[in-house]
Amino acid sequence: MTVTIGVLAVQGDVREHVAALTDLGVAAVTVRRPHEVDAVDALVIPGGESTVMDKLVRAFELQEPLRKRIANGMPVYGSCAGMIMLADRIADARPDQETLGGIDMTVRRNAFGRQVDSFETDLDYVGLAGTVHAVFIRAPWVEAVGDGVEVLARVSHGAAAGRIVAVRQGNLMATSFHPEVGDDRRIHAEFVRIVEQCR
Numbered sequence: 001m002t003v004t005i006g007v008l009a010v011q012g013d014v015r016e017h018v019a020a021l022t023d024l025g026v027a028a029v030t031v032r033r034p035h036e037v038d039a040v041d042a043l044v045i046p047g048g049e050s051t052v053m054d055k056l057v058r059a060f061e062l063q064e065p066l067r068k069r070i071a072n073g074m075p076v077y078g079s080c081a082g083m084i085m086l087a088d089r090i091a092d093a094r095p096d097q098e099t100l101g102g103i104d105m106t107v108r109r110n111a112f113g114r115q116v117d118s119f120e121t122d123l124d125y126v127g128l129a130g131t132v133h134a135v136f137i138r139a140p141w142v143e144a145v146g147d148g149v150e151v152l153a154r155v156s157h158g159a160a161a162g163r164i165v166a167v168r169q170g171n172l173m174a175t176s177f178h179p180e181v182g183d184d185r186r187i188h189a190e191f192v193r194i195v196e197q198c199r
């Protein structure tokens with residue numbers, strides 16, 4: 001049986017992730033209502049704006065069901081704002097900003113600064129041969145991780161060299177960058193592998 005992966009569809013670049021998953025032969029569906037949370041094997045949280053996404057997640061009564069499934073081991077991949085949603089801590093959160101949590105890490109929003117709001121760079125990524133061309137759009141970086149978190153990628157050069165931009169903890173995976181942009185599907189494939197392993 002193929003896996004069904006949901007894409008959280010309250011805000012952000014939902015369509016691109018559905019397309020990336022579909023390219024990999026996965027059944028991809030949007031998740032917008034509480035009952036839809038239970039209908040998927042795994043979830044992708046797209047990029048967008050984490051403060052808005054958090055508000056909508058709470059307004060649509062998705063926070064509790066999502067936290068429950070994360071606690072029960074559902075695989076989740078978060079990109080950019082989705083990474084922020086999976087962080088246990090935000091360094092510079094808005095006063096009322098909450099996350100779903102799950103990954104023992106502290107993220108800093110818009111960390112790369114104004115001059116380089118958006119940039120692209122090639123990264124080494126644990127488990128993948130060659131480099132990954134990574135697109136960053138007002139991206140967070142991971143400022144600190146707990147012992148259970150595996151670092152999958154860091155920026156390799158420039159002012160932000162050494163900054164953590166991809167992590168995994170158990171069934172949760174997060175990247176600061178946007179692999180749904182472009183046609184390299186290896187990052188989504190890595191997530192699908194996690195999903196298949198845990199079935």
Ligand SMILES: NC(=O)CC[C@H](N)C(=O)O
Nearest residue numbers: 047048049050080081138
């Ligand atoms: N591309 C993105 O997802 C940007 C994230 C956004 N800066 C935030 O704080 O949520």
